[in-house]
Amino acid sequence: MTVNLFVCSLIFSCFVLLFILFLLKKQKITIKYSLVWFCVFFFLTICLLIPGLLDFLTKQLGFQTPSNMVFSLLIASLIIITIALTVIVSTQDKKIRLLIQEISILKKEANKK
Amino acid sequence: MKVLLIIPAYNEEENIVRVYQKIKKSDKSLDVIVINDGSKDKTGILCKENHIPCINLVHNLGIGGAVQTGYKYALHNNYDIAIQFDGDGQHDVAYIKTLMEPIIEKKANMVIGSRFIDKMSSNFKSSRTRRIGITLISFFIKLVTGKKIYDTTSGFRAIDRTLIEEFSTNYPVEYPEPVSTTEALKNKYTVVEVPVSMNERELGKSSIHTWKSAYYMINVILSILVVGIRGKKK
Numbered sequence: 001m002t003v004n005l006f007v008c009s010l011i012f013s014c015f016v017l018l019f020i021l022f023l024l025k026k027q028k029i030t031i032k033y034s035l036v037w038f039c040v041f042f043f044l045t046i047c048l049l050i051p052g053l054l055d056f057l058t059k060q061l062g063f064q065t066p067s068n069m070v071f072s073l074l075i076a077s078l079i080i081i082t083i084a085l086t087v088i089v090s091t092q093d094k095k096i097r098l099l100i101q102e103i104s105i106l107k108k109e110a111n112k113k
Numbered sequence: 114m115k116v117l118l119i120i121p122a123y124n125e126e127e128n129i130v131r132v133y134q135k136i137k138k139s140d141k142s143l144d145v146i147v148i149n150d151g152s153k154d155k156t157g158i159l160c161k162e163n164h165i166p167c168i169n170l171v172h173n174l175g176i177g178g179a180v181q182t183g184y185k186y187a188l189h190n191n192y193d194i195a196i197q198f199d200g201d202g203q204h205d206v207a208y209i210k211t212l213m214e215p216i217i218e219k220k221a222n223m224v225i226g227s228r229f230i231d232k233m234s235s236n237f238k239s240s241r242t243r244r245i246g247i248t249l250i251s252f253f254i255k256l257v258t259g260k261k262i263y264d265t266t267s268g269f270r271a272i273d274r275t276l277i278e279e280f281s282t283n284y285p286v287e288y289p290e291p292v293s294t295t296e297a298l299k300n301k302y303t304v305v306e307v308p309v310s311m312n313e314r315e316l317g318k319s320s321i322h323t324w325k326s327a328y329y330m331i332n333v334i335l336s337i338l339v340v341g342i343r344g345k346k347k
Contacts, residue, residue, distance in 0.1 A: 101185055
């Protein structure tokens with residue numbers, strides 16, 4: 001890895017970490033959902049700080065090049081994260097629907113009196 | 114028996130008052146609740162002015178969510194039968210009694226007003242594509258539940274107390290008509306079809322557009338198959 005690439009990657013992973021911390025501080029995300037992004041940051045940093053880890057894993061897992069492995073793993077994990085988000089969206093959909101229905105019925109009953 | 118007519122209405126200012134008056138003219142004792150599904154027009158105001166019982170949803174939910182609100186209201190107020198009735202004048206008040214009969218006689222949990230079961234009585238002209246779609250849905254329901262339902266997308270239907278309880282907590286809000294039928298059949302409720310004739314929409318536009326049809330079909334078939342693999346609740 002060239003020095004330039006190393007520095008850029010490090011800056012990026014630091015940016016991810018700081019951004020998540022910022023969002024947490026502003027209460028834009030909850031702890032529960034920030035965890036997955038901390039994991040992402042953790043793996044990025046580990047791969048950067050332990051030289052040769054990427055090459056070792058590439059060989060062990062049978063990928064041709066490190067970039068192939070990085071892309072495959074990234075896409076796989078992003079798919080899983082997206083599915084998890086879809087589940088969350090669907091649950092919230094249900095909750096919001098319930099709220100709209102109950103509030104509307106309550107409003108109607110309150111108006112009767 | 115306490116009977117509630119649930120009228121889901123989204124932007125039906127042209128029809129809602131007339132539909133309500135027609136119902137009241139045919140049978141004064143029928144309770145009606147209009148579910149105003151976050152209409153952008155004067156539907157809500159018209160209901161208030163004309164003293165039509167109305168639940169104004171604080172946000173648009175779509176037909177499924179609106180009808181489910183009606184079922185919840187029916188449950189809270191101890192109704193024995195809930196009938197879904199369109200707010201656009203498509204359904205004929207004369208058939209409300211026909212729809213209730215099998216439930217009163219305890220022969221059915223759900224009664225669907227069907228346009229196709231008896232071709233003689235129906236003068237409803239639906240397009241060729243729509244008919245193919247309905248037949249296709251019918252085929253998949255038969256595949257999953259083993260029962261033949263002819264008019265799978267009819268929104269003119271009555272359910273009894275047990276299904277009111279079931280649907281007020283658990284209703285397939287996305288493609289309500291075909292999927293709720295499938296779920297009812299899958300859970301061993303009795304579904305009966307009675308022939309009704311329907312009018313063409315009097316005013317306003319139907320909520321199903323042509324370009325959405327294919328998307329609708331794929332989703333409905335998928336939903337039915339999912340109900341099939343989900344198995345019985347009871």
